[in-house]
Amino acid sequence: MRGRIAVAALVLLLSGCASAPAPDPSSWAVRPAPVTAGPEVRTATGDAARRAAEVAAAWPGSPAQQAWDHGYFPVEDATEWAPEGAFRSGADKAAYLSGHLDLATALPVSVSGLAEVRFPDGSRLTLPQRSAQDVLGRLTHRGDPCATDCDTRLTITAVRPGTTTVATSRGRATIPVWEFTLSGYDGPFRYPAVASQAPAPGPTVDLVDGVSTVLDSVSADGLVLTAGVPHGSCDTVRPGEVHETDRAVVLIGRVDHASSRHCDAALRFTPVEFRLSRPLGARTVLGLADGRPQAQPNLRG
Structure with missing residues (x-):
């Protein structure tokens, strides 16, 4: 979600609209009819095409890859998982x-200082x-954003x-966590006991003639990708274009x-169909502006 919000903010900046939170395409209440790319493959052109080529070329062998x-x-x-129904009060x-947390228990100490991540194919890291x-x-x-009810404190009664x-990116993995129990709460607050190996997001590139998209679905035959194109309330979304290599696919949204x-500042996502020259397969879909990989729906679980 954070990546989608970053994409949305970039597009609004480029379109001159005020910023607004980007919706998750999978949760659109009403989906407009997709803008289709037609039966032909639309190959990328212009400055956005050059940016797409740079993104695809930088992917193989990169820390992110x-x-x-x-x-x-x-x-x-x-980063964290709160129990269902948290919190009991404001x-x-x-x-x-x-x-404002008080520790009323001993913290467990690891002997080896190592932890294991287990992937669905049986591999371990x-x-x-x-x-x-x-x-x-x-x-x-x-940071202390407390403005009201600032005298309340919570007590940690157990850590396990x-x-x-x-x-x-490799499917739904089982990871170790620390479970913190707070007084008055039945379920624990959980925090990862391992850090993500994903590189920190780098700067995004200002785009002159294209916009980044958010991958939403892949057709059964792998030939058509549907992605949300963010745009302002009065903008017109056109069929997008594709840059393909053996290792990556970069989608370019087109917006007039x-x-x-007299347009409102609401941000909208319109689904657009992008046709590939061959099935997506094991190739990775990369963001046009930030170059970061986008998960296929089956990986989001």
């Missing part, structure tokens, strides 16, 4: 977000373990090792920006 294919690369938010939520002390330190040293599953001053 190595982590995507062989490492632990989450494709969902994997005061509790403010205390949690402000790091050993990574440095993130300590429970590190988790506690990050929780208690958050556990596991959870996370959608990754309206000059009317």
Whole structure:
């Protein structure tokens, strides 16, 4: 989701519209009819095509590609998991977000300092373990956004090792977590005991004649990708284009920006069909502006 919000913010900047949170294409309440690319393959042209070629050429052998294919690369938010129904009150939520936590138990200590990620194909990856002390330190040293109910504090009554599953580039993996039990809560708050190997997002590139898209679905034969093209309320979405290599696919959205001053600032996503010259297969779909990989729907779990 964070990657989609970044794409949306970039597109609004380029189109001159005010920023607004980007919706998840999988949760669109009403889907407009897709803009189709027609039966022919539309090969990329112009400045956006040159950018797409750069993105595709940089992918093989890059740290991101190595982590995507062989490492632990989450494709969902994997920073923390709150119990269902949290929080009991606004005061509790403010205390949690402000790091107003008191430790009333001993923290477990790892012997080896290593932890294991297990993938659905049976393969395993050993990574440095993130300590429970590190988790506690990050929780208690958050920024303090507390404006009301600032006197409330929460008590940590137990900390135990556990596991959870996370959608990754290699399927839904089982990862180790630390489970923090807070007084008054039946379910634990969980935090990953390993760090993602995905490289930090780099700067995005300003695009002159194209926009980044958000992959939504892949046809059964792998020849048609449907992706959301973000645009302003009065803009017109046109059929997009594709840049393909043996290792990667980059989609280029095309939008005609309206000059009317009577358009609202709402951000919209229109699904567009992009036809490939051959099935997608094991190739990776990369973002045009940021060059980062986009997960196929079956990986998001």
